Every structure is written in structure tokens, then in C-alpha cells.
Amino acid sequence: MALPEVKxxxxxARLATLSLPEAGCTxxxxxxxxxxxxxxxxxxxxxxxxxxxxxxTLVSPEAxxxxxxxSDEPMMFDGFDRLKIVFIDGVFIAEASDDxxxxxxxxxxxxxxxxxxxxxxxxxxxxxxxxxQSPVERPLAALxxxxxxxxxxxxxxxxxxxxxxxxxxxASETSDAILHHIVRVESGAEVTILENGPAASRFxxxxxxxxxxxxxxxHVRAQGRDHQRRAATHMFTRLxxxxxxxxxxxxxxxVLTRNEQVVxxxxxxxxxxxxxxxxxDGDFHHDDTVFIxxxxxxxxxxxxFKKVLRNGATGVFQGKILVxxxxxKTDGYQISQSLLLDDDSQFxxxxxxxxxxxxxxxxxxxxxxxxxxxxLFYLRxxxxxxxxxxxxxxxAFLAEAVDEIEDQSLAEDIVTRLEGWLARRG
Amino acid sequence: MLEIKNLHVKLEEEDKQIxxxxxxxxxxxxxxxxxxxxxxxxSTLSYVxxxxxxxxxxxxxxxxxxxxxxxxxxxxxxxxxxxLAFQYPVEIPGVGNMTFLRTAVNAQRKxxxxxxxxxxxxxxxxxxxAKSLKIDADMLKRPVNxxxxxxxxxxxxxxxxxxxxPKMCILDETDSGLDVDxxxxxxxxxxxxxxxxxxxLVITHYQRLxxxxxxxxxxxxxxxxxxxxxxxDLALEVENNGYADILAExx
Numbered sequence: 001m002a003l004p005e006v007k008x009x010x011x012x013a014r015l016a017t018l019s020l021p022e023a024g025c026t027x028x029x030x031x032x033x034x035x036x037x038x039x040x041x042x043x044x045x046x047x048x049x050x051x052x053x054x055x056x057t058l059v060s061p062e063a064x065x066x067x068x069x070x071s072d073e074p075m076m077f078d079g080f081d082r083l084k085i086v087f088i089d090g091v092f093i094a095e096a097s098d099d100x101x102x103x104x105x106x107x108x109x110x111x112x113x114x115x116x117x118x119x120x121x122x123x124x125x126x127x128x129x130x131x132x133q134s135p136v137e138r139p140l141a142a143l144x145x146x147x148x149x150x151x152x153x154x155x156x157x158x159x160x161x162x163x164x165x166x167x168x169x170x171a172s173e174t175s176d177a178i179l180h181h182i183v184r185v186e187s188g189a190e191v192t193i194l195e196n197g198p199a200a201s202r203f204x205x206x207x208x209x210x211x212x213x214x215x216x217x218x219h220v221r222a223q224g225r226d227h228q229r230r231a232a233t234h235m236f237t238r239l240x241x242x243x244x245x246x247x248x249x250x251x252x253x254x255v256l257t258r259n260e261q262v263v264x265x266x267x268x269x270x271x272x273x274x275x276x277x278x279x280x281d282g283d284f285h286h287d288d289t290v291f292i293x294x295x296x297x298x299x300x301x302x303x304x305f306k307k308v309l310r311n312g313a314t315g316v317f318q319g320k321i322l323v324x325x326x327x328x329k330t331d332g333y334q335i336s337q338s339l340l341l342d343d344d345s346q347f348x349x350x351x352x353x354x355x356x357x358x359x360x361x362x363x364x365x366x367x368x369x370x371x372x373x374x375x376l377f378y379l380r381x382x383x384x385x386x387x388x389x390x391x392x393x394x395x396a397f398l399a400e401a402v403d404e405i406e407d408q409s410l411a412e413d414i415v416t417r418l419e420g421w422l423a424r425r426g
Numbered sequence: 427m428l429e430i431k432n433l434h435v436k437l438e439e440e441d442k443q444i445x446x447x448x449x450x451x452x453x454x455x456x457x458x459x460x461x462x463x464x465x466x467x468x469s470t471l472s473y474v475x476x477x478x479x480x481x482x483x484x485x486x487x488x489x490x491x492x493x494x495x496x497x498x499x500x501x502x503x504x505x506x507x508x509x510l511a512f513q514y515p516v517e518i519p520g521v522g523n524m525t526f527l528r529t530a531v532n533a534q535r536k537x538x539x540x541x542x543x544x545x546x547x548x549x550x551x552x553x554x555x556a557k558s559l560k561i562d563a564d565m566l567k568r569p570v571n572x573x574x575x576x577x578x579x580x581x582x583x584x585x586x587x588x589x590x591x592p593k594m595c596i597l598d599e600t601d602s603g604l605d606v607d608x609x610x611x612x613x614x615x616x617x618x619x620x621x622x623x624x625x626x627l628v629i630t631h632y633q634r635l636x637x638x639x640x641x642x643x644x645x646x647x648x649x650x651x652x653x654x655x656x657x658x659d660l661a662l663e664v665e666n667n668g669y670a671d672i673l674a675e676x677x
Contacts, residue, residue: 377477378516379518381503381510382504382526384533392529393518393521396518
């Protein structure tokens with residue numbers, strides 16, 4: 001079916017500003033992705049999947065300029081022993097990064113995978129993204145596959161001694177970065193991937209993760225506090241038998257952030273947890289869109305998303321659990337909650353379950369509420385000032401999401417940051 | 427110490443007068459009990475003194491050592507020395523009991539211009555006090571009151587009281603939901619805190635709590651007023667004859 005003219009024009013206007021990288025071995029995948037983009041068209045406000053989040057600034061030909069983020073605070077995860085991979089405005093900077101060799105993992109820059117003849121990478125690039133286009137289209141991810149200018153290929157074959165840390169920095173007020181990472185976790189291997197930092201004025205990031213039987217990947221990401229950024233991120237994850245995927249994202253500030261998680265449980269007894277905690281103020285807009293497909297027996301999935309909103313901030317949650325025929329003994333859980341600190345803020349939630357197996361346990365819940373006045377009074381009656389008491393209850397509200405981080409020291413670091421931010425804001 | 431004069435209070439939402447001229451003075455070192463039938467305004471009095479929202483004082487005053495309580499925020503009243511042991515202690519998921527206690531203790535110290543308690547000193551103190559109330563380490567670690575039994579919740583209130591060392595302790599139906607053994611334990615905790623500088627206002631329906639926490643003065647409250655004041659015997663009279671006789675007498 002031909003695209004509506006408006007949509008086609010908008011799509012072509014965006015495409016006109018981009019050129020397909022030569023990119024050797026991924027060239028075919030990129031051309032296929034470009035064809036997908038043309039077929040789907042870039043998202044517009046009229047699309048059901050973008051009903052709550054206006055994609056205009058994510059698809060416009062030029063990125064909206066964003067002020068550079070400056071802070072005296074040390075960056076997230078600074079105290080942690082990790083392998084640092086640094087991107088500035090979406091470009092890998094070797095001098096700022098650590099030596100990429102580490103036992104149990106091999107890391108290559110995306111543009112090097114062809115000359116090194118890395119088969120797994122060629123077989124993964126754009127593949128999970130393409131699978132993730134059905135039943136719901138994700139044109140920004142296809143755009144990413146086609147035009148990504150940089151990224152890394154991470155091949156985990158053992159249990160590296162420290163986390164792989166992707167660090168993003170922002171140096172130009174008009175930067176428009178497109179990054180694409182691919183990760184393959186081999187059978188029995190285990191890795192932690194960290195992501196943080198203000199990436200660019202506009203950031204389109206895609207990560208494809210393929211976890212083989214018995215593999216495990218832990219992902220902890222911090223987005224913020226570069227408030228003027230606009231970001232669309234996709235994570236496509238496929239899980240094999242008895243594998244584990246756990247992802248947590250902290251988002252603080254940001255006029256537009258859309259984080260999509262597309263998870264496919266394809267092997268029996270696999271576990272996928274995706275969680276997010278966000279704290280937004282004013283013209284903050286944050287969208288978590290999650291799609292988890294159960295296509296194997298006895299798998300477990302959890303979605304835990306918590307949003308604290310005030311001064312007119314907007315939070316969006318679109319979460320779906322799809323249980324395919326034959327995916328018996330599925331245990332699916334989904335909770336999305338917002339804490340609205342005033343009457344101006346809003347939380348828009350669309351929880352969905354679609355189940356084609358008869359022996360499953362799936363539950364979902366979504367709530368919006370204010371601070372519990374009784375609890376607030378209880379704390380105050382013990383002498384805790386109202387602001388501190390509010391912050392304590394806010395942290396308590398976010399705790400269920402933060403608890404999804406398996407590594408205690410990372411979880412504590414996140415909580416400490418949150419405490420600091422909450423305490424300092426007015 | 428605590429001086430309440432002609433206190434009139436109405437519920438903000440319902441425009442309903444609950445307290446209709448309460449006069450009450452609690453001296454330092456004394457235990458005053460307030461008894462009275464349901465709906466007489468006992469709990470309202472405790473909430474108004476501790477600063478809960480939703481009540482409007484239309485007349486009268488309440489001071490603690492000369493300081494106007496009604497002008498203060500709840501946390502300021504706490505720092506000034508008011509403590510309310512809740513009839514229904516609130517469950518707060520996600521906030522650790524220990525974190526809560528330490529935050530409260532140090533917030534009060536800070537408000538009074540005192541030095542904050544170090545983590546080690548705090549831990550030592552809280553462990554010793556918890557032990558005497560038979561509160562185990564697990565209860566201290568758990569989120570505030572979450573999954574606590576009725577007795578555990580009340581013991582936890584007393585632990586907070588012991589840690590915060592308030593000047594004026596208000597106990598709102600602390601005996602409700604307690605079995606005899608739990609009540610004894612709670613009463614022992616309260617009695618351990620009795621001293622010359624501290625006043626107590628014990629609100630209860632029943633005389634039995636007063637067997638364990640011996641009051642100096644007993645007040646009967648009805649329809650928003652203190653209608654009768656007497657010694658410990660007054661509580662026994664209520665226990666034997668109910669409120670009807672007393673109310674008939676004062677009317």
C-alpha cells in the first residue's frame with residue numbers, strides 16, 4: 001500500500017539529509033533497512049504507536065539544537081572498574097577509550113567487522129531489528145540500521161571481569177548521532193553492559209542483542225540530565241534456552257526520550273526483566289514502549305516501570321506481553337506506575353496482553369497516584385521535614401524498579417545519585 | 427508542659443465540629459489518661475496536637491512549654507518534643523525501618539541545632555533499645571511496618587519514641603489490637619521512658635492498659651469536651667459501670 005503523501009514527503013525529506021555508508025559487509029543489510037524505511041514511512045502523530053509521543057522532532061530533517069550539558073558532578077558509574085568505550089557526538093574516540101581487549105569478550109568497532117571477517121556480526125546486524133518490525137512497525141530503528149555511522153560489536157564468549165561501559169558525550173549543539181551496537185552472548189557466557197552520558201542533541205540508538213542458551217546479559221543505563229536532548233532508542237533482544245536478560249534504565253530530565261524494548265523469548269526457561277525509573281520535571285517527556293514475545297515454554301518476563309512526574313511532566317508507557325501458541329507455563333508480569341507530584345503532570349499508559357496459550361500466568365497493573373498523605377504525615381510527625389519526607393517516599397516508589405538491578409553496588413550508585421538529585425532540586 | 431485551652435476544632439471537609447472547648451494541662455513527669463466513648467474526639471485531639479491536615483482550629487490554643495504548637499508544621503512540633511504513637515502505624519513500603527529512624531533522629535537533632543548522631547552511635551543505641559522491646563534485627567531491616575503484626579507495629583512505635591526521646595508523648599489507643607502479653611511489653615517500654623521531664627497523654631477506651639501504665643490523672647471526654655477529671659479510680663469506675671452513668675451525671 002502506498003504511503004500517504006504527507007508521510008512519504010516527510011520520510012524523503014529526512015532521507016535526503018542522510019547517505020548510506022559504504023560499510024562493506026553490512027551494506028546489504030543497510031539497503032534492506034532503507035527499503036523498510038521507505039515502505040513503512042517514518043512515524044507521524046497519526047500513527048497509533050505514536051499517539052502519546054510526538055515524533056516530529058525525531059524525524060525532522062535537522063536535529064533541534066540542544067545546549068551542551070555541564071555539571072560539576074562526576075559522571076555516572078565513575079567509581080566503577082569498567083572497560084570504557086567513549087563516543088563523542090556519536091563517533092567512537094579511541095584516545096578517550098580504554099584498550100578494548102579483555103578476557104572473555106572481543107570488541108570491535110562496527111566499521112572493522114568487515115575487514116576482520118566477523119561472521120556472527122554480519123549475521124546479526126539488522127536481523128533482530130527486522131524481526132522486530134512485526135507485528136508493530138519501528139521505522140526509526142530501520143532508519144538506524146540503514147544509516148548508523150558508528151557503533152561496536154561485542155562478542156561475549158566468557159565472563160569478562162568487568163562491565164563494558166558505553167559512554168556518550170555531547171560536544172556540538174547540533175549533533176545528530178546514529179549509533180548501532182550489536183552484542184552476541186555465547187552459551188554460558190555472561191556480561192554487564194553500562195550506558196550513560198549525554199549523547200547528542202538528537203540521538204538515535206539501536207542495540208541488537210542475541211543471547212545463546214544459558215547466556216546472561218545485564219544492562220544498566222542512565223539517561224540524563226542533559227535536558228534538551230531528544231532521543232529514540234531501541235533494544236532488540238533474542239533469548240535462547242535458560243538465558244537471562246535484565247535491563248534497567250534510569251532517566252532524569254529530557255524533553256523527549258522514547259525507549260523501546262523488543263524482547264523475544266525463543267528458548268525454554270529463559271528470563272527477561274526490563275525495568276525503568278524516571279524522574280521528570282516541567283517539559284519532560286518520557287516514553288517507555290515495551291514488547292515482549294513469549295515463544296517458548298516456561299519463560300518468565302517482568303516489566304517494571306516507575307515514573308515520578310511534576311510541574312507538567314509527561315510519562316508514557318506502552319507495554320505488551322504477547323504469548324504465542326504453545327508458550328505454556330509462561331509467567332508474565334507487568335507493572336507501570338506513576339507518582340504525580342502535582343495536578344499538571346500526566347501519565348499515559350497502555351498495558352496490553354495478548355495470549356494464545358492456555359496454561360499461563362500473566363498479570364498487569366497500571367496506576368497513577370499522588371504522594372500518600374498518610375505516610376507523609378507519619379514521616380513528618382517523626383520530625384522529617386516535608387521535602388525530605390517527600391523524597392524518601394519518592395525513592396521508595398522507585399525502589400521496585402531499581403531492585404531489578406542485580407548488582408548491588410550499581411543499584412546503590414543509582415540510588416545515591418537519585419537521592420542527590422532529589423535533594424538538590426527545588 | 428502541655429497546655430490546651432478552650433480548644434475548638436472542626437473537620438475541614440465536613441464542616442463538623444469535633445472538639446468543643448477542650449481544657450487540659452499535662453505537667454512534666456505526669457501521665458494523664460483520656461478515656462471516652464467512640465466519637466468523643468479523643469483521636470482528633472491527638473491529631474490536632476501533632477499537626478495532621480484536615481482539621482481546623484476555630485478557637486483556643488495548645489502550647490508546649492509556652493510554644494504555640496498550632497502554628498508549627500508537624501516536623502517542627504516533633505522537634506519541639508511532641509510524639510504521637512499512632513493507633514494505626516503506617517506501612518511504608520520501600521523505606522527501611524532503620525533508615526527512617528536514623529533520618530528522623532538526625533532531622534530532629536538538626537532542627538534543634540544539635541550534632542547529628544554518627545552511624546555507629548545510632549546503631550548501638552537502636553540495637554539496645556530494640557532488644558528491650560524484643561524487636562529483632564530483621565524487623566529493623568524491613569520496610570517501615572510492612573508485614574508487621576499488630577503487636578510488632580505498636581512495639582515499633584515505642585521504639586521510635588525511645589529513640590526520639592520526646593518531651594510530650596501522646597499514645598493513641600496503643601492497646602488496640604494487642605494481646606495481653608504484647609500489651610505488657612508495650613507498657614513496659616512506655617514505663618521505661620517515664621521520667622520527671624516527660625509528660626504522657628494516654629488515650630484509651632479501656633481501663634486495662636492503665637493497669638500497666640499507671641496514670642496520675644484520668645479524664646473523661648465526651649462530645650468534644652473533658653467532662654470529668656479524677657484520679658486512677660475514675661478509670662475503674664468506667665470499667666465497672668461504663669460511660670453512661672458518668673455522662674448522665676455530667677449532663
